[in-house]
Amino acid sequence: MSLPRELSFPVVELHGSPFERGRQHGAAVPERVARSVALYRTQLERRGVGAERLKALAMAMAPAITRYDPDYFEEMKGIAAGAQVALEDIIVINCRTEMMFGHAELKPTSDEPDDGCTGLIVLPEASANGRLLHAHNWDWREECVDTGIVVRMARDNGPDLLMFTEAGSLARLGMNSAGVSLTGNFLTSNLDYKRPADVPLVLVRRKMLEADNICNAMKVLWASTRFCSNNLMLAQAEGEAVDLECAPDEIFWITPQNGVLVHANHWMCPVARTKLQDKGLAANPDSIYRQRRTEAALARAAGRIDWDIIKAALADELPKPDGVLRSPKPASFASISATVATTLMEPASGVMWIARKPYESRHFVEYRL
Incomplete structure (x- = not known):
């Protein structure tokens, strides 16, 4: 049906x-x-x-x-x-x-919404069902509720893919049949857009999703050069995860604490904070408390984190409309910024659940590899 x-x-x-x-x-x-x-x-x-x-x-x-x-x-x-x-x-x-x-000729837009997002990974030892749980809120333009698609790709030369992305795009987030899962969050720094455009972020994400394990996915990232900053949350179903904060010229990493990894939209690695200027917090200071509130929600359920707890953490609306879950609000050029979708992934099971317009309905639809 x-x-x-x-x-x-x-x-x-x-x-x-x-x-x-x-x-x-x-x-x-x-x-x-x-x-x-x-x-x-x-x-x-x-x-x-x-x-x-x-x-x-x-x-x-x-x-x-x-x-x-x-x-x-x-x-x-x-x-x-x-x-x-x-x-x-x-x-x-x-x-x-x-x-x-990334182009100097573009008219400046002080209220242009960034591709926000709050992401999290729970390792098997911290989850109630003993499986790795990977989840993500995609904060972007509300119009994308009608451009989103789920792609199921059969491949002859590598793992099959299950991805959630924008129609016309090669990748956004997802997982593969080898147990690799990937989500991404917007980051900015003072080093962005200073060098000639090289590999688009979408293509790096896609190639990482094609990797047969987390190690080879990281090798893909280290072999790339970037035009701008980006954060990537990468996991392996059997029980490993890393957060990769990518500047144009360097990659910083964070590993799980107590089996949990959370990232919003500001630089978290202490080394990155000493080397880079965070250009995103002036427009998106909510990232600071989104990070803390999501971490706190998971810490309260330490060792027994299940999908209900994760759903509740990603549905936190305080302070509305600027919570972890973003309700629609006007953005530049009469567009609306909101949480387009909440995605849950259990790569060991090959299952993804997505709630479309989660600020209206928390109904999660199941998709399988």
Whole structure:
């Protein structure tokens, strides 16, 4: 029985060659791809980037994408063909952080919402069911409730993938059949956007999700160079996790304490704090108490953390609308910032649960590898 549209995200099944996978993606959800295109075109246009300049900026990213992995560029071509949109629009979706924040010619936007998020990982020894639990609130534009999709990808040369992402995008968060899981959080520093654009964050995330274990996923990250900062929470189902705070030129790490790892949107590693200027807290000081409140909620259930406790921690609304769970509020260019989705992952079981618009409904829909 199909689920009501207002509760679930569409599942897109992908297999075959890179281009064919992309074509299947675009053809399965063309209306959602079109919404993604419209969202980011509109944001860039309102920041002074017209259609021709957008195309030029997007296609300037093509060589970096191809250098990193030509299969990814083929997959983007396939999405464009399947959804019948321009290739530059698919590049923009996959390079949206670099495109929206990384060009000096863009008009400044003091109230532009960052891709926020609160993430957590509970190791097996701290969980009630003895399995690793990985969860995440995605805070971004409310419009993305109608661009989100779940991708299930069968691969011949590596683990199969189950991902939650924006239509048109190659990755956001997810897990694979080898037990690797990954989520990401927005970070900023004084070193961002100072070097030529290199590997888009989306592609690094995708390649990490293709790794056959946590070690090789980290090797992917250390082999990449970045245009801007980002935080990545990485886990292995059998019982390992690490938080990786990525500056453009360096990676800092945090490991679980008492079997628990939590990260919001400010630098936590003491070494990073001494070396970098955090540029995000002025706009998002809520990150400080989101971090503390989530840690405290899990600490109160030490050694017996279950999904109900995690759901409650990620549904903490104090102070509304700026809690761990963000209720919709106006953002720049008449858009709305909110928690788009809450995602729960149990990689050992190959199961993901997602609540769409969790500020309205805490109904979690199950998706399986």
